[in-house]
Amino acid sequence: MVTASQAAQRRERIMSAAVRQRLLDPDDALLAGFVDLDGVAASVAALQRAFPDPVSVLHAFAAKANPLAPVLEELRRLGMGCEVATAGELAQALAAGFTPEQIVFDSPAKTRPELARALELGVAVNADNFQELARIDDILATRSSASRIGVRINPQVGAGAIELSSTATATSKFGIALEDDGNEERLLAAYRERPWLTWVHAHVGSQGCPLDLIAQGIAKTVAFAEKVNARLGRRQIVGIDIGGGLPVDFGSDTTDPGFDAYVARLREHAPALFTGEYQIVTEFGHSLLSKNGFTAAYVEYTKTAGQRPIAITHAGAHVATRTVFQPDSWPLRITAHQPTGAPKTGPLVPQDIAGPLCFAGDLLARARPLPLLTPGDIVALLDTGAYCFSAPYHFNSLPDPAVHGVRTGPDGDLRFEPIRPAQTIEDVLTERVAEGSRRVTAGPAT
Known part of the structure; x- marks a missing residue:
């Protein structure tokens, strides 16, 4: 049986390797899901x-x-x-x-x-x-x-x-x-x-x-x-x-x-x-599946409101719908990481972890004690292998994030394999325009 310490070390290895291989990147890969195969x-x-x-x-x-x-x-x-x-x-x-x-x-x-x-x-x-x-x-x-x-x-x-x-x-x-x-x-x-x-x-x-x-x-x-x-x-x-x-x-x-x-x-x-x-x-x-997956997202901005720090991240209701809309029933653990993927240390500060969607309730956690986050840091949403990144909520037309599988190779190195490619803005536009075109071509119902 895998111990809690071993599970944490495994995630840290995956996170750091993902950053090195640019599967997580502050410009091109702001959000991604990972499945530990x-x-x-x-x-x-x-x-x-x-x-x-x-x-x-x-x-x-x-x-x-x-x-x-x-x-x-x-x-x-x-x-x-x-x-x-x-x-x-x-x-x-x-x-x-x-x-x-x-x-x-x-x-x-x-x-x-x-x-x-x-x-x-x-x-x-x-x-x-x-x-x-x-x-x-x-x-x-x-x-x-x-x-x-x-x-x-x-x-x-x-x-x-x-x-x-x-x-x-x-x-x-x-x-x-x-x-x-x-x-x-x-x-x-x-x-x-x-x-x-x-x-x-x-x-x-x-x-x-x-x-x-x-x-x-x-x-x-x-x-x-x-x-x-x-x-x-x-x-x-x-x-x-x-x-x-x-x-x-x-x-x-x-x-x-x-x-x-x-x-x-x-x-x-x-x-x-x-x-x-x-x-x-x-x-x-x-x-x-739940405990064999996690979601990682970059912190884009930080600020304070009502004397409480807020970290605006790229993970929200579109990848953790149940947590945002039913936070008491579906709370998620969140860990803080440096831009390298390594764990972030420091005094624990209660702070809100917010998503990017355009409604006030898009919060992953309220007053969660974590090392104080700054832009460029990474947060990991744990236990999201089921019912999270695989079931996106398409509010605000955000693209679906990439999902990567990971397994240990014969040499002990971590090997990533694609499970779902990241949607691009062009993919989202094509999907929406194609739907609109079908409706226009079909004409009004008779």
Whole structure:
């Protein structure tokens, strides 16, 4: 296991090497994301080790956490599958080389064409509601499918510390609410009437959800599967998609809780999951990528307002959207660095770390104690490998920053490889002008 000190040293090496190679540059590369591919491989290996034989598991990476094609390709090479929630993510997963059998489609708003496409390919589908099941009925009435098909249930076990990230509350928009009046009997009937309905899926939540809450939700899902099989007198449900949701420690370099602790809690609450009778799918995202990535940005200006120092940087809501709009739920650690990439030292001074976007709330941190920043310094936003630079917010038409992968070569040197090139202003203009041109050419709607 990597220690906190080793993780910090690794980042410092990456930062300094990036400056030397001008992947970070005060004129040409003001902002960049970095993915530690060695760390990603270690995280995937830890997940794979945590689920022992004789359990048959497909670990499907939640593409929404980081859908960049080279990242998906790397995860595929490491033995992962892919969980997708939109037609766009499905296309990206296929382009990254995942076979349909390795892909799970979980969108709560699948259209008829999207369902038809997934079922034609043989992608696993988890229906979100009874109306979606009826659509699948219509499609399967005219064609066969190799897809594994299940139903997403909401075990309604409650919320974690972050309400907006908790997906198993009494009123969650996801899945069929298991405890609502009549739903369990309707579900039992749905399975009885559809022999091809052989899976069940639940996802309790992610950040802010304690392990016991997650395990309780999965335990209710396993109990439902057992009830279906017992009631029907046959082993119809053969697989359980248990989702993801392992919370990430955004306050330090530790990786607690780890996948071993997660599996231990599952064994306690849902021992039937480990008998070998069920196939399992997992859908982790944050816990595989977040701590294996960081974002670096230059400080452009510094000033004082209300007696508090403010550092204006090139990282803001466009690369850390959740942090800016929900700072209490999604705080990020920030480190200060010299222009060489080396750590900056000195007395800690409370200061605001601001982004470049043109609204007052574009703040990454308020009154954060750091060595006093000056123009030309670099700040690093830690634990941003998921849901940050890979999901840019296009306010103010800022270009997407470059993202670089890094791994250790045979000689011990760090080697960078492109994951996403930086957008140029010309790229942004072409995109916007092309969109406008399409609208003008199409003319007014009739």
